[in-house]
Amino acid sequence: MTASFKERYRNVGVVAGASEGLGAAFARGLAARGLDLVLVARRADVLEALAAELVAAHGVKVRAVVADLADASFTDSLTRATGDLEVGVAVYNAALSFTGPLLDLPLEDALRLVAVNIQGPLRFVHALAPPMLARKRGALLFMSSLAGFQGSPRLSAYASSKAFITVLGESLWSELKPRGVDVLVSAAGAIRTPGYLRSAKKDAPGTLDPSEVAELSLTHLGKGPIVVPGAVNKLARFFLGRLLSRRAAVGVMASNTADLE
Numbered sequence: 001m002t003a004s005f006k007e008r009y010r011n012v013g014v015v016a017g018a019s020e021g022l023g024a025a026f027a028r029g030l031a032a033r034g035l036d037l038v039l040v041a042r043r044a045d046v047l048e049a050l051a052a053e054l055v056a057a058h059g060v061k062v063r064a065v066v067a068d069l070a071d072a073s074f075t076d077s078l079t080r081a082t083g084d085l086e087v088g089v090a091v092y093n094a095a096l097s098f099t100g101p102l103l104d105l106p107l108e109d110a111l112r113l114v115a116v117n118i119q120g121p122l123r124f125v126h127a128l129a130p131p132m133l134a135r136k137r138g139a140l141l142f143m144s145s146l147a148g149f150q151g152s153p154r155l156s157a158y159a160s161s162k163a164f165i166t167v168l169g170e171s172l173w174s175e176l177k178p179r180g181v182d183v184l185v186s187a188a189g190a191i192r193t194p195g196y197l198r199s200a201k202k203d204a205p206g207t208l209d210p211s212e213v214a215e216l217s218l219t220h221l222g223k224g225p226i227v228v229p230g231a232v233n234k235l236a237r238f239f240l241g242r243l244l245s246r247r248a249a250v251g252v253m254a255s256n257t258a259d260l261e
Contacts, residue, residue, distance in 0.1 A: 016092050019039075026091045074123070133257070146188065148165065
């Protein structure tokens with residue numbers, strides 16, 4: 001599997017939002033498949049520690065790009081870091097979230113979320129996809145969420161941004177697949193990331209470890225536009241999207257997000 005993955009996508013993986021949790025799990029999964037890495041996040045010390053771990057464990061080369069993904073200029077840093085590399089897999093994992101009624105929180109919080117969760121993926125694609133298209137080889141992987149399939153009270157800005165990501169990824173899958181570039185949206189449920197553990201009082205049904213989500217997502221590359229990691233989460237998507245009315249689905253989400261802090 002490792003050899004075929006590297007043969008298909010070649011030399012380098014990029015992970016945006018790579019400092020901890022799911023982003024670090026994606027970095028470990030790509031390194032285990034033999035890809036060198038470019039890791040993008042805000043915290044230099046955490047990136048450097050992860051880079052050292054991956055070099056020691058897998059013998060890969062790692063470049064750390066310290067950048068704020070809410071800042072439009074992050075693509076300049078990314079382009080400089082990847083200009084001499086053949087990027088085969090690009091993962092946009094970065095995301096901001098906050099909980100609570102939208103109008104109880106500052107508008108600036110929502111606008112920063114839009115910058116990272118919506119504008120960021122667009123900039124990321126424009127920076128990294130053109131060379132893939134020129135080579136007729138590569139893959140883009142976007143992290144979305146089950147929260148984006150219907151209204152999700154107390155997560156309204158986050159859920160809306162994930163709906164955008166899902167539709168963007170599915171659209172790019174159709175546009176780019178004939179040109180040799182695979183696109184995948186991974187729509188996850190709850191993940192035991194540091195952020196989730198800080199906000200949730202207990203595991204939601206179907207909660208997965210970051211390593212499980214990353215592995216299932218990377219394994220699914222090239223097999224379709226969307227994957228929902230975990231059997232419980234697949235059932236939840238079917239139940240909310242096919243069996244319930246939109247009104248009822250929003251009600252279920254409201255009860256699920258009521259305890260988030």
